[in-house]
Amino acid sequence: MSIVLESTSATIRRNFWNGVWRVMKRKPSRMVGVVIILGFAFMGVFGPMFFPAQLPDNPDAITQPPSWEHWFGTDPQGRDVLALVITGSRYVLLSAAVTALITVVLGTAIGLYSGFKRGRWDTVLMRITDMKLTIPGLPLLLVLATVWKFGNPIQMGLVLGLLGWGGVARAVRAQTLSLRERGFIEAARGLGLSTTHIIGKELLPSMAPYIAMNMLIAVTGAVYAQVGLFFLGVLPYESDNWGVMLNLAVFQAGAMITPTALGYLLAPLLAILLLTLGIVLVVDAMDEIFNPRLREE
Structure with missing residues (x-):
C-alpha cells in the first residue's frame, strides 16, 4: 500500500513539474524572468567571493566615466562601480x-x-493585526537605528518582516473566509478531519x-x-549596499x-529595475502554474 501511495505521489509531482515547464515555455518572457532571478541569486551568493572583503581604493581613477575597464565607471574612492x-x-x-x-x-x-476558526480566535488575531498595522514603520526604524547598526542583513530582514x-x-x-464555505472544505469538515489537516492539505x-x-512581491x-x-x-552606513551607493552617488x-559620476548612480538603479522586472515576469506565470485547468488549456 505504501509503495502505491509513494508511486502516486511521485506521479503527481512529476506531472506538476511538467506542467510548470510547459507554462514557462509558453511565454519566453517568463523564462527570461527565471533567468534574471537565478542570475541575481547567483550574484548574491557567489559574487562577493570574487572580490576582496574591502575593495581597494585607486587615487588615480577617482570618479571615472564608464569605460571598457570599468563598465559603470568608478566611485569617488576609485573603486569599480560594477564590483x-x-x-x-x-x-x-x-x-x-x-x-x-x-x-x-x-x-x-x-x-x-x-x-x-472565526469566533474568538479571529477577533483576537485580527485585533493584534490591526494594532500592528497602526505602528508607523519609519519612526520605529529610526528608534531601532540607535540600538542596531543594521550591519547584518538578517537584522534588517527581521525588522522589515515583523x-x-x-x-x-x-x-x-479574506481569501480563507471565501474558501471555507466551498464544498470541498465542508466535505472535509463533515468527515471530521482535523483543523491542521484542512488548513494544510x-x-x-x-x-x-x-x-x-x-x-x-x-x-x-x-x-x-x-x-x-x-x-x-536614516540608517548608518555599516555595510556596502545599493542604497548606500545611491546616497553617496x-x-x-x-x-x-x-x-562622470552618472554611472555610479545608474548601476544600482539598473540592478533594482532588472530584479523587479524578473519578479514581475515570473509572477505573471504563478496563477497558471498552480491552476491545473489553466495549465491544460
Whole structure:
C-alpha cells in the first residue's frame, strides 16, 4: 500500500513539474524572468567571493566615466562601480529574502487560522493585526537605528518582516473566509478531519498562487524599503549596499550634476529595475502554474 501511495505521489509531482515547464515555455518572457532571478541569486551568493572583503581604493581613477575597464565607471574612492553592485547585492538580497519569508509565513499562518476558526480566535488575531498595522514603520526604524547598526542583513530582514506581515494576514484571511464555505472544505469538515489537516492539505494548496505571488512581491517591497532608508540616510552606513551607493552617488559624487559620476548612480538603479522586472515576469506565470485547468488549456 505504501509503495502505491509513494508511486502516486511521485506521479503527481512529476506531472506538476511538467506542467510548470510547459507554462514557462509558453511565454519566453517568463523564462527570461527565471533567468534574471537565478542570475541575481547567483550574484548574491557567489559574487562577493570574487572580490576582496574591502575593495581597494585607486587615487588615480577617482570618479571615472564608464569605460571598457570599468563598465559603470568608478566611485569617488576609485573603486569599480560594477564590483560595488556585485558585492553589495548580498546584503540587499539576503535581507529581502528574510523579509519575504517572515512576512509570508507569519501573515499566511495568522490569516489562515483566523479566517478558518472565526469566533474568538479571529477577533483576537485580527485585533493584534490591526494594532500592528497602526505602528508607523519609519519612526520605529529610526528608534531601532540607535540600538542596531543594521550591519547584518538578517537584522534588517527581521525588522522589515515583523513590520510587514499585517497586510498579508488581512488579505489571506479574506481569501480563507471565501474558501471555507466551498464544498470541498465542508466535505472535509463533515468527515471530521482535523483543523491542521484542512488548513494544510485543503486550504493552503488552494491559496498557493496567491501566497507565492506575495512572496515575490515582498522581495521587491523589502528591496525598495531598505534601499530607500539607506538612501535617505536614516540608517548608518555599516555595510556596502545599493542604497548606500545611491546616497553617496547623489550627495557625495554629485551624480545629478556631474556626468562622470552618472554611472555610479545608474548601476544600482539598473540592478533594482532588472530584479523587479524578473519578479514581475515570473509572477505573471504563478496563477497558471498552480491552476491545473489553466495549465491544460
